[in-house]
Amino acid sequence: VDNDGDGYIDNYRGWDMGGNFWLAPGDNDPSWGGTGAGIDHGVIVSGPAGAENDNNTNIASLGFHCRLMQVKVSIDFTPQIYRGYQGVVYAADHDVDIMNLSWGGTGVSRMGEEAIRYAAVNKGVLVVASAGNTPADLAFYPASYDHVLSVAGSEQNDLFWNTDPNFGTTYHYRVDLCAPSRDITTLRLNSGTFSATGTSLGSPIVCGIAGLVKDLFPSYTNEQVGERVRVT
Numbered sequence: 503v504d505n506d507g508d509g510y511i512d513n514y515r516g517w518d519m520g521g522n523f524w525l526a527p528g529d530n531d532p533s534w535g536g537t538g539a540g541i542d543h544g545v546i547v548s549g550p551a552g553a554e555n556d557n558n559t560n561i562a563s564l565g566f567h568c569r570l571m572q573v574k575v576s577i578d579f580t581p582q583i584y585r586g587y588q589g590v591v592y593a594a595d596h597d598v599d600i601m602n603l604s605w606g607g608t609g610v611s612r613m614g615e616e617a618i619r620y621a622a623v624n625k626g627v628l629v630v631a632s633a634g635n636t637p638a639d640l641a642f643y644p645a646s647y648d649h650v651l652s653v654a655g656s657e658q659n660d661l662f663w664n665t666d667p668n669f670g671t672t673y674h675y676r677v678d679l680c681a682p683s684r685d686i687t688t689l690r691l692n693s694g695t696f697s698a699t700g701t702s703l704g705s706p707i708v709c710g711i712a713g714l715v716k717d718l719f720p721s722y723t724n725e726q727v728g729e730r731v732r733v734t
């Protein structure tokens with residue numbers, strides 16, 4: 503039953519906004535419903551933010567002992583984002599402090615803009631998003647919306663990890679900061695750990711750091727947490 507009256511039944515571990523495409527508004531199982539290599543983007547992204555530490559599994563997360571709310575916004579058996587901004591609103595309505603969005607594209611929409619504003623302004627959420635992996639000076643959403651901490655990727659030598667010598671620049675459009683995004687050891691679905699690359703890894707690293715800042719400065723608003731991370 504819907505014990506807390508929020509319109510969702512037994513959503514104690516998150517929610518599946520995508521479901522099986524036709525079963526809107528999804529179900530209470532946010533795990534991936536796919537086959538093949540067993541690589542789940544959600545699990546990969548969760549590793550740098552909140553994997554359990556000190557358990558001899560070759561990985562330690564930045565967000566030490568943080569709690570994760572899983573919101574699945576893809577459709578089963580496909581990597582396509584189907585209800586991303588509905589997931590943003592859901593998470594905001596369920597009192598998250600820091601929200602990671604390791605997805606996006608070049609399309610801009612009024613719906614996306616308003617969902618981000620609702621989460622950041624109305625609900626006070628720190629919204630962190632990956633700036634994408636394309637080596638070009640382009641707008642990438644949701645990272646390029648107002649009220650989003652936009653994260654580009656760096657590599658071992660503290661340079662942009664994905665540069666194009668013919669273009670000469672990358673990620674310069676509305677990017678706030680960079681985080682390690684190349685050869686990041688993380689988790690994979692039911693298969694231990696492996697190395698992954700992309701700004702999808704840098705964004706949750708920033709979220710983990712933001713969680714530590716919030717723990718150290720509990721009086722900060724989430725916007726102040728994000729600014730502290732950005733300027734330091």
